[in-house]
Amino acid sequence: MGSSSLVRVSVLLIMPATTSNKPYRVGRSKTGLGLFATKPIKKGTRIIRYFGPILDSRIPEQDEIENKYLFELNGRWTIDGSVRKNLARYINHSCRPNAESDVRPRERKVYIRAIKNIEPGEEINYDYGTDYFKAYLKPIGCRCDSCERKRKKLRAEARAERAKVKARAERKAKKAGPKSATAKKKVNGKHFAGKAGRARS
């Protein structure tokens, strides 16, 4: 009792406020790490700020900095988002995202804002833009859900097309003459007989 339990109570009261305030956490995604919603996020909500040192392209040593977390504000200013505290750097690209980057060049700030209602557990993502897509994602193939769905559909269509071609070829072979058809049957019959015989012995 007394002062020590009082301290503990106040710590407990403070802790959840500082740790669970954020509606997101870093977690495993299929391409590495990603940012995931831990609470429902309403469409239009500012989720997180993308931040880091501001680089000035007119200063040669700043212009030379190169990493995949650079966020260009305009021709002159770029945010270097590679700093550890910038959790927004974990947000992956999607071609059909649930968030967007709200870029404010004058304030030199970028916020990530929900453009859909996001459910707990859902990965948060935004469109990195065409320049990034062309430079980094197109060469290796974009792995966002939308692109994977598209690829799956294309594969299924290709499979269906191959099956169609094969069926057509088989119909043609049948029409070609009874000779080739009976020859095929014989071979098949022998093959099956042989297999069944071996299995029994």
Ligand SMILES: [Zn+2]
């Ligand atoms: Zn994609």
